[in-house]
Amino acid sequence: MSAVTPASGTAATTDRAVAPVVDESGRVVLAAVGKRYETRRGPVDAVADVDLEVAPGEFVAIVGASGCGKSTLLRILAGFERHTSGTVEVGGAPVRGPAPERGVVFQDYGLFPWLTVAENVRFGLRQQRVPRSRARRRAAEMIEVVGLSRFADRFPGELSGGMQQRVAIARVLAGDPALLLMDEPFGALDALTRTTMQHELKRLRAESGATVLFVTHSIEEAVYLSDRVVVMAGGASHGAPGHIAEIVPVGLGDVRDVNGPEFNDLERRIAALVHES
């Protein structure tokens, strides 16, 4: 993965033509994936028969009604949960547990309230045994990237929701993940902050080259951010396991007008698919 840095964007010059190297570390392959929870009331099939391939650097949004298994899929990819059937691979290797190359961002930020912004961002790096001085430098860079340098010594409780989510994103990006797993990351933010964060995520994603899987309840957000939208259906409470109902390519180019007719048509089509399911 190409690391996000404040100075990124300046292309290195070379006088020799070099064949581009495709970085496969962010490729995601799910084949016939199922997850059965064993509960006191019997087995619960949260998801079944999920086939999905995500190319390195692709941004895929996952939408669907409550309980259709969106978070379950993300938790399996994060390595927090073990799938009970099928195969799950990231970068060609089976997922066996959490790893820094798979960064996770949740709705509730997940920051340590007793650590400062800088300490929160350094935390994961220190866990990965990155030497102290390097961790300090990297954390400072990432805090600058998300525009919070002035707040590096503040505690999360002193920051707004949007700022806290920026810290959470900086913390994950500091580890230079090949795959970013985001579960409703902007769900708790007000509309204005949410829009700002969407812009920032687009920029950070473009700079890092990471693959992104992004769960959201907002179809507008899904169409605005992603290359493809995975629509899930079913769910244990609907009497059928969660599964992929349809995968919709967005194909709207980089600059997207949320009020444009093509954008709105796509939004309506995806909304209909979600309601049907």
Ligand SMILES: Nc1ncnc2c1ncn2[C@@H]1O[C@H](COP(=O)(O)OP(=O)(O)OP(=O)(O)O)[C@@H](O)[C@H]1O
């Ligand atoms: N630990 C668990 N034990 C038993 N059942 C579970 C567990 N976790 C999730 N489930 C069930 O699996 C199904 C899928 O849950 P999941 O949280 O993945 O859905 P979701 O699509 O993310 O929902 P939401 O949009 O409400 O967050 C649900 O029926 C849920 O009750």
